[in-house]
Amino acid sequence: MELTIEQGPFGHAPDGEPLSLYTLRNRTGMVVKVTNWGAIITAIEVPDRDGRLADVTFGFETPEPYFGDSPYFGALIGRYGNRIAAGRFTLDGRTVQLDTNNGPNHLHGGVTGFDKVIWHAAPFTTDLTVGLTLTHTSPDGDQGYPGQLDVTVTYELNDDNELLVIFRATTDQATPVNLTQHAYFNLAGSGTVLDHEVTIHADRYVPIDATSIPLGPLAPVAGTPFDFRTPRTVGALIDADDEQLRNGQGYDHNFVLNKPAPGALSLAATVREPVSGRGLELYTQEPGVQFYTGNFLDGTLTGKGVQYGRREALCLEPQHFPDSPNRPEYPNTILRPGEVYSTRSLFRFTVTA
Template identity: 60%
Template sequence: MHKPHIGHRAFGSLPDGRQARLYTLVNRNGMIVRISDYGGVITEIHTPDRHGFFTDITLGYDTVAPYSHESPYFGALIGRFGNRIARGRFELDGETVQLPLNDGANHLHGGTGGFHKVLWEAAPFQDGDVCGLTLTYLSVDGEQGYPGNLRVKVVYALGDDNTLGVKFHAETDRATPVNLTQHAYFNLAGHGSVLGHEFTIDADAYLPVDAGLIPEGGPAGVAGTPFDFRSARKLGARVGEPHEQLARGSGYDHNYVLNAGAGGAAVRVREPVSGRVLELFTDQPGVQLYSGNFLDGSLSGKGWRYGHRGGFCIEPQHFPDAPNQPRFANTILRPGEQYETESRFRFSVQR
């Protein structure tokens, strides 16, 4: 058994000379989570397989430099608005807000200078058997085009049940859209293709998208489609089928409408060879499933080259383009209100 603890070390220099740090969380079972104050990125997660052998199961880099240049959001905190906003434009209280376009004709994940590209204030903590890291950041009025000064706090907490909790809190002095999420890439085998991972997603519907990956036409039922993961199915079982939505996303890159009030895991993923299991619990209405479609072997880190579909993302969040789609749940935060959301990633082994 290990004594729960948290430590830190230097993680390298940013282009402007500021120094990033890397924090290591260890629980009683020896599970390790490493998080940087740059971008709030989760750089490593070490969990055991059915034989007790620990492996790093998340994609990332050994130093901060690649995160500041070439990273496709590996392990990062995302904000102010996760996912896409069509044309980077929306109406808010009678005014048109224009955000920068960084995904073709759309705005993605808070812009090129979103929360994944900022140095957060970090405060490690230990509370009994829980060790964690609190990150805070002030996103000033006009940053990446967003109105209002937004104060954000994120709390990572690792418990002895091998659960990593992620709590978000935000307040603003002016109405602004907020949709925060965590963008870890997982591979429960450690490396190689994730198409053999078995997925269960507690959702009867998903959001079809247009050619720009903006939701169109409202939710659609998953029954009878390659998007049906209500029962365990390998990620690669139907990803290659000739389906218009799979063609538009180059695979899975879609938001699932989670069944409300189900109480169990929103997503369960099992890697059959290692026996590793990942469960996501969240209070968010949706989760974005991304099957690593644009990984092409050009990026490498921690001794591995990240090939096509070498990692997957399950990003708990509100729905894409919500500021432009009134039928979706509200994502506008106003002065005096509190933005609060929590997700938990639980790791276990099925023997």
């Protein structure tokens, strides 16, 4: 068996342009499928403890469900992952107004974010990896953002069942950038994720208001349902009497990662599914990770022959903190001309006996 990447048809974009689906395979049987529509990961197949493959991420078999108001299954998110309050911020003395597409706020790049455009895709192979590099140019004024942004994302798969995601961007005007990958995971392949054991290496998290905008100060996880510093099942405290859980209707919060040094590629979170033995380790250079437990899925969406129900998937989105352009105390998200936005995250799939 060789490392391979195959290109096949994936229907047509709303303007009629043909779309492609790229299937990456490693020598151990892991499969990752990516479409050039939105640089979306549509499927990830990994083995369980008995070697049986299952698709452990939510997605669709045709492109049409991705065109509308979908929950960002597998999406490449940009220019800014997460929310910006009222879609407004001040940059170098000028007020910038973005699309508002999540109640009063701006979410995941706006109405036509990076998940709803065609990317240019270039497959590649090396001795040790197989991958896909996708590029997109976001024009000045796109969804209200200033400046032209040239973006590259690379998905690279190796034989250790590791999927490396590399982002790079440059701009000709100062603009906020916070790219992320929005895969929904269910390591059992189906059913609830309430029995998934989660560890998040974070002493603090970002409390939010009822519209999921940060309240400001970071809060300690100690003594709260947000303490995942040691393994805890998703369902253990998800329905606890806690204002923050009510605001998110479960977990939908950004965790402030404990980093050995700023920008270090370090272990952020671990997930274990006890029945299949599958595990997931997330390593990232990002300062935070958004932990979301599929609270707003309601069974009305069907993909791959399965109804996607509430709390049947979880997301670990490596990123900067929400509303950072309005929070000078948070790590900086403003990219300026002459600078290069560059960040990596690695999803390692494991098996335990």
